[in-house]
Amino acid sequence: MAEGDKGKQSSTPLYQFFNERQSIIDALSGKMIAPGPSGSPYRGRQDVLPSGRNLFSTDPLSVPTKAAYKQGIKLAEEFLRRSLQDTGEWPSGVIVDLWGSATMRTAGEEFAMALHLIGVKPNWSEGSDRVMGFEILPLAILDRPRIDTTLRVSGLFRDVFPTLSSLFQQAIDALCKRDERKDFNPYVGSKEEDSARIFSSAPNSYGLGMGDAAEQFNAAGRNKAANAWINASQFAVNGSKVIQNKQALISRIQKADSFIHMQDLRETDILISSDYAAHEGGFAAAKAELGGKVNLYHLDNTNPENPITRSLSEEIARVVYARASNPKWIDSMMRHRHRGVQRLLPRYYIWQLLQI
Incomplete structure (x- = not known):
């Protein structure tokens, strides 16, 4: 189309x-x-x-599309608006939770957002929609600092979009060599071993392997969830090259002050599956275990014309209120009697346990 x-x-x-x-x-x-x-x-x-x-599926070499890049700019600006509103400062370190399925649906809007955060634009081949490289936007055009951005990508993204992880890492390496002030370019002067910004699970491994950690509903469960998230995210990705680098991941977590998960489907919500709690709450638990707090953001991209950034607590409250005030939803749960509650309560408890 x-x-x-x-x-x-x-x-x-x-x-x-x-x-x-x-x-x-x-x-x-x-x-x-x-x-x-x-x-x-x-x-x-x-x-x-x-x-x-x-x-x-989507042609991986055509991601992000030009339309997706345009939407990615809008997403990045919306996130930065909310972050400035909350803290009064530019984010010092952002971790983006990037899923392969969402990338296929949106043709790379979330990835394009990450590119705009670091001040990079894709280059497309003339006469084709295929991405052939990137262009670094000058700070004068960007009109703000470059944001230190790390991607935590799913196993599906790692396998289907190696060209995107390679493109992003190449952009980071190029930014490390720029003649720019450190306070406007956090990558300047970074050594090669410190430049990794894309992390995922081990090759041929998928998911976080959290098991019942988040359902133990105690401090030990939170510690187990934190370790599971770190252990399932400790592999640095650069194209088809995947190398274990746990210390680099820990460094990125320690320096992060914001975490973003995006939602592009109207028919799902944050409480429909424990996967959301595993990814978002698992990171929050990892951050707490390593020390420090982080702003957890849920970026609602279901209406491309008007994306909205909410805090994680705001998003949970919005979904709970929408369900609790919907008589049809209540009636459908009542038909399942105790099993309806049995399926729902663990997810609420998981968020209560993991959200920091």
Whole structure:
């Protein structure tokens, strides 16, 4: 779909877009399933409809797209606005929680946000949408300091987007060599062993491996969750090269004063799965164990025209209030009797335990 088509509504009846049942029948009958792109209709991707097709993923070499980079600038500026409002200062260290599935849906909006935070712009090949390199924005154009930004990427992101981790690390290495003031470029003078800014789990490993740590509901559980987050994030990533570097990760955690997780889907929320608590709360526990506090932010990107940065506590309160004030949701939980509460309470307790 062309960039200008974003936001347009289709006149085709909605029911005609859903073909999953017929596609399953066709597949079981040995018939061919037509291919189609993956993505989210909520991001203006009308080309992903109708559903029920044999999905192919995003071209990793075309991420971020030009539209995604434009949205990434908006996300970065929104986060910086909220951070300045809360602290009165520019963030000194930011950790971005970056998931591969979200990157596929948004074509790299979150990654583009990280690029803008450090003051870097992608370069696209002429006559193509493929990213071929980067351009460092001068401080005079940026009109603010470069923000020390670290990416904690999922295992899926690590495997699917090695070009992005390589691009980001190349940009960091270039910033280390810039002739700029240290208070405007925190990377200046950094040695190679201190420049790692992309971390993930070990090769062929996925998730945080937290197990029941966060459900022990005590200080020992929080300590276990902190160690699980660190141990599952201690591998520095640079393209296809993944090297264990726990000390570098610990250094980044100690210097971080902000943590960002973004949400691009309206149909999910922060309490729908314990994965959110594992990633966001796990980092908060790790930060607390190493000493110091951090501002935890939830960046709502479900409405691209108006992204909103909320504190983690504000986001939890918003979701709880929306559920508790919805009679239909209450009735659906009551139908499950004690099991409805049994599924919900552990997630609330996890946040209570891990949120610092």
